[in-house]
Every structure is written in structure tokens, then in C-alpha cells.
Amino acid sequence: MTGSALVRAALGANTDTDSPLVVDVGYGASPVTTVELAARLRSVRDGLRVLGLELDPDRVAAAAHAADPPRLDFGRGGFELAGARPALVRAFNVLRQYSAAEVDAAWSAMTGRLAPGGLVVEGTCDELGRRCCWVTLSAAGPLLFTLACRPAELARPSDLAERLPKSLIHRNVPGEPVHALFEALDRCWATAAPFSPYGPRARWVETARLLAAAGWPVRDGRKRWRLGELSLDWSAVRPN
Numbered sequence: 307m308t309g310s311a312l313v314r315a316a317l318g319a320n321t322d323t324d325s326p327l328v329v330d331v332g333y334g335a336s337p338v339t340t341v342e343l344a345a346r347l348r349s350v351r352d353g354l355r356v357l358g359l360e361l362d363p364d365r366v367a368a369a370a371h372a373a374d375p376p377r378l379d380f381g382r383g384g385f386e387l388a389g390a391r392p393a394l395v396r397a398f399n400v401l402r403q404y405s406a407a408e409v410d411a412a413w414s415a416m417t418g419r420l421a422p423g424g425l426v427v428e429g430t431c432d433e434l435g436r437r438c439c440w441v442t443l444s445a446a447g448p449l450l451f452t453l454a455c456r457p458a459e460l461a462r463p464s465d466l467a468e469r470l471p472k473s474l475i476h477r478n479v480p481g482e483p484v485h486a487l488f489e490a491l492d493r494c495w496a497t498a499a500p501f502s503p504y505g506p507r508a509r510w511v512e513t514a515r516l517l518a519a520a521g522w523p524v525r526d527g528r529k530r531w532r533l534g535e536l537s538l539d540w541s542a543v544r545p546n
């Protein structure tokens with residue numbers, strides 16, 4: 307299944323499941339990511355509920371004006387998800403404040419709270435969300451690793467390495483799979499240079515095609531790659 311199809315399935319987009327819950331963990335100083343997440347996901351699944359959780363009580367109080375319960379609400383909580391059973395968890399730019407040794411426990415706490423078929427999306431991005439890397443996990447563990455970018459703003463794909471999630475950022479060294487992935491991506495990007503006249507997105511699509519042709523377990527196809535996104539099986543980057 308593609309990454310998008312997995313999320314749709316988790317939200318029960320094709321079933322009659324009532325009001326699936328989505329949790330945005332560690333939404334930050336402003337609830338803007340939670341509000342946007344709710345708006346975007348409603349086009350995928352009508353009737354879903356979104357809950358923003360924060361450890362910082364001042365941030366919970368500051369988000370109150372944006373609440374619209376039961377569709378959108380905010381509360382105090384951490385990786386234990388305040389006891390909720392969500393279909394989807396987003397945790398962006400939270401684990402980067404932690405040590406690499408704390409990642410597995412945080413992942414387990416979140417995946418252990420998932421509703422059947424649920425997913426956790428945990429990652430890191432730049433301030434504008436134009437350079438992102440995330441891991442998609444089910445209750446069984448990590449499934450996919452995804453890169454997302456505006457190809458026009460990249461000199462080369464390895465520019466994304468600065469936004470690797472905590473589980474991988476210290477692994478971007480020779481001998482580790484994620485380092486080999488960025489080397490392969492940069493080679494494919496160089497080979498795809500003749501596609502530049504068609505625009506940076508065309509060059510990114512060709513880069514993804516070349517990577518898949520080289521044997522990397524690339525998911526999806528041109529339609530998703532055109533968005534500047536690229537998912538691979540987690541096995542491609544699982545640390546040694």
C-alpha cells in the first residue's frame with residue numbers, strides 16, 4: 307500500500323467507522339499545525355475529531371481560542387496520548403528535543419495507544435514545512451520512511467539530511483543505510499540533470515524513478531513523486 311493509502315485506511319476513509327480521532331502531539335507555541343491538520347484531513351474523512359496535546363500548560367491555555375469541541379480540541383498530554391485511542395498520531399518536531407536513546411520508548415508509548423489499524427507519523431521539518439522527513443509506524447513498528455520537499459529549493463537531495471528525524475539523524479555516517487540512501491539519491495539527481503529544463507519537479511520524479519530502478523524499495527509512483535515526496539520501506543534505512 308502507498309503511504310497515502312495507509313493513512314486513508316487508518317482513518318477509515320472507506321468505511322463507516324464513526325468519528326476517528328487524530329492526535330497532534332506537541333503542537334507548540336501556536337495551535338496552527340493542529341488547526342491545519344484538522345482542515346486538511348476533513349477532506350479525506352468527514353467527521354473526524356482532532357485533539358492537540360501539549361506538555362506545556364501555558365500552550366494548552368493559549369490554544370483554547372481555536373477549540374471547537376468535539377471536532378477540534380486541545381489538552382495536556384504527552385506520548386501516552388492522554389489515554390486516547392487515536393487512528394492517527396502526528397508528532398512533528400518533538401522528538402528532536404530528545405536524545406536518540408529516548409526514541410524507541412516514545413514510539414512504543416504512541417503506537418501502544420493506537421486504535422486497530424492506526425498509524426503514527428513522527429518526523430522533523432524546517433520552519434516552513436518545505437523540507438520534511440518522517441517515519442510512519444503501525445502498532446507493529448516502523449513501516450515507511452518519507453522525504454518531502456520543494457525540489458526547486460534543493461541543491462541536491464542530501465540537503466534534506468539536516469531534517470532527518472531523531473532516529474536517523476545521528477546515523478547519517480558512512481556504513482549506515484540512510485547515508486547510502488542519500489549518496490544514491492544525489493547520484494540519481496545528478497543523472498537526472500537533463501530533466502532540469504522541464505522543471506525541478508520533473509527532475510525529482512526522474513530521481514525517484516532512477517532510485518527505484520537501482521533496486522531501492524521505493525513506494526508510490528509519479529503522481530506522488532510530483533509533489534516532491536518519496537517514500538521507501540523502512541527496511542531501506544533501518545539503522546545497523
Ligand SMILES: C[S@@+](CC[C@H](N)C(=O)[O-])C[C@H]1O[C@@H](n2cnc3c(N)ncnc32)[C@H](O)[C@@H]1O
Nearest residue numbers: 332333334335360361362383384385398399400
Ligand atoms: C518545536 S515545538 C513543535 C511544534 C509543532 N509540532 C510543529 O511541528 O511546528 C515542540 C513542542 O513539543 C512539546 N513537547 C515536548 N515533549 C513533549 C511530549 N512528550 N508530549 C507533548 N508535547 C511535548 C514542547 O512543549 C513544544 O511545544
